[in-house]
Amino acid sequence: MDLRQQEKQQERQQEKQQERRREKQQERGTDGAVSGAAFSEAMSRLVSGVAVVSARRGDGRPSGLLVSSVCSYSADPPSVLVALARTSRTCREITAGPDAYFGVHLLARSHAALARTFAGGSGDKFADVLWDWDGTVPRLAGVPVYAKCRAGAVLPHGDHVIVVGEVVGCAVAEDAPLVYFRRRLDWSLGG
Numbered sequence: 001m002d003l004r005q006q007e008k009q010q011e012r013q014q015e016k017q018q019e020r021r022r023e024k025q026q027e028r029g030t031d032g033a034v035s036g037a038a039f040s041e042a043m044s045r046l047v048s049g050v051a052v053v054s055a056r057r058g059d060g061r062p063s064g065l066l067v068s069s070v071c072s073y074s075a076d077p078p079s080v081l082v083a084l085a086r087t088s089r090t091c092r093e094i095t096a097g098p099d100a101y102f103g104v105h106l107l108a109r110s111h112a113a114l115a116r117t118f119a120g121g122s123g124d125k126f127a128d129v130l131w132d133w134d135g136t137v138p139r140l141a142g143v144p145v146y147a148k149c150r151a152g153a154v155l156p157h158g159d160h161v162i163v164v165g166e167v168v169g170c171a172v173a174e175d176a177p178l179v180y181f182r183r184r185l186d187w188s189l190g191g
């Protein structure tokens with residue numbers, strides 16, 4: 001290897017080291033903790049399903065929001081785990097008292113517009129949506145999976161609340177799921 005090639009190789013190595021340093025600075029905040037931006041970017045790469053969580057408000061009207069932090073939790077008793085922003089009205093309704101009931105609606109690929117409706121922060125989200133009451137729970141029509149839940153355990157953490165919902169009713173239909181990845185709702189599973 002001649003001198004010119006060695007210099008070019010050293011330059012490439014220095015550029016790579018500088019790039020790694022920049023990446024490390026983006027990963028960590030000033031106090032050494034992971035920054036919110038770096039964490040959000042990392043989690044945007046986690047593929048997840050999308051669900052609407054619904055509950056009855058104190059004034060008797062329906063309330064709902066879009067979530068991607070929902071998963072099965074236990075088979076005995078059948079339970080789901082949902083993470084809700086503390087500031088959401090739906091969270092306040094679900095965590096307001098003992099024996100609060102709520103619905104978890106897993107969305108289909110054809111429900112991207114419905115997802116955007118429930119992702120919004122204002123207005124009557126149920127105004128242009130087909131739904132009905134399932135006891136005290138607003139139930140969306142036409143979703144592939146619906147679970148009626150009773151709030152079991154509630155764990156506040158950070159800016160969210162984790163709710164374990166004991167499933168008391170469930171309906172399942174075949175449909176391709178709506179998938180959330182890289183902050184987009186238009187992904188589909190291959191096959």
